[in-house]
Amino acid sequence: MDNRRNDYRHAFPTLPPFHAECEILSDKIVGEIVDLSVTGVKLRAAEWPPHAGAGQALRIHLCLAGVPLTMDAVLIHGPHERNAVIGIYFLPMESTAENEAREKILWSYLLHEQWKSRKLELARKYG
Numbered sequence: 258m259d260n261r262r263n264d265y266r267h268a269f270p271t272l273p274p275f276h277a278e279c280e281i282l283s284d285k286i287v288g289e290i291v292d293l294s295v296t297g298v299k300l301r302a303a304e305w306p307p308h309a310g311a312g313q314a315l316r317i318h319l320c321l322a323g324v325p326l327t328m329d330a331v332l333i334h335g336p337h338e339r340n341a342v343i344g345i346y347f348l349p350m351e352s353t354a355e356n357e358a359r360e361k362i363l364w365s366y367l368l369h370e371q372w373k374s375r376k377l378e379l380a381r382k383y384g
Contacts, residue, residue: 263296264294264295264296266292266293266294267292267293267294267367267370267371267374268291268292274289274290275289275290276288276289276290277290277298277300277317277318277319278317278318279300279315279316279317279318279345280315280316280317280318281305281306281308281309281313281315281332282306282308284306284309286302286304286305286306287302288300288301288302288343289301289302290319291342293363293366293367294363294367295347295359295360295363295364295367296346296347297330297333297344297345297346297347298317298319298344298345298347299342299343299344299345300342300343300345301341301342301343302336302341302343305335305336305341305343309332309335309336309343310332310335310336311332311333311334311335312331312332313331313332314329314330314331315329315330315331315332315345316328316329316330317330317345317347321362321363321366322366322369324362324366326359326362326363328347328348328350328359329347329348330345330346330347330348331345331346331348332344332345333345333346347359
């Protein structure tokens with residue numbers, strides 16, 4: 258299967274879990290981050306509200322290395338079952354400067370996480 262993603266997407270290990278909070282209408286849900294890119298995130302949660310579905314607007318709160326980010330977003334897919342994974346697309350911000358600042362935070366975090374993963378992988382391989 259071809260990777261159809263436009264942006265690098267970093268997958269996170271299941272332990273320790275890395276969480277994000279979503280606000281979908283009046284519901285607040287904490288989900289575990291499965292993977293993250295500069296344009297979106299995949300989340301897993303024990304339960305999603307029944308009205309959560311593709312096209313639903315939401316607000317997502319992340320904390321990346323101590324830097325809080327709150328973004329307007331939209332559900333791209335899911336949920337379909339209990340413990341379902343949903344895809345979320347981050348909506349553009351009001352100004353180019355705000356978008357660039359957000360992307361800088363996300364890219365810095367993703368590159369650092371990629372470096373940590375690679376470092377652990379090399380340590381396991383070569384001791």
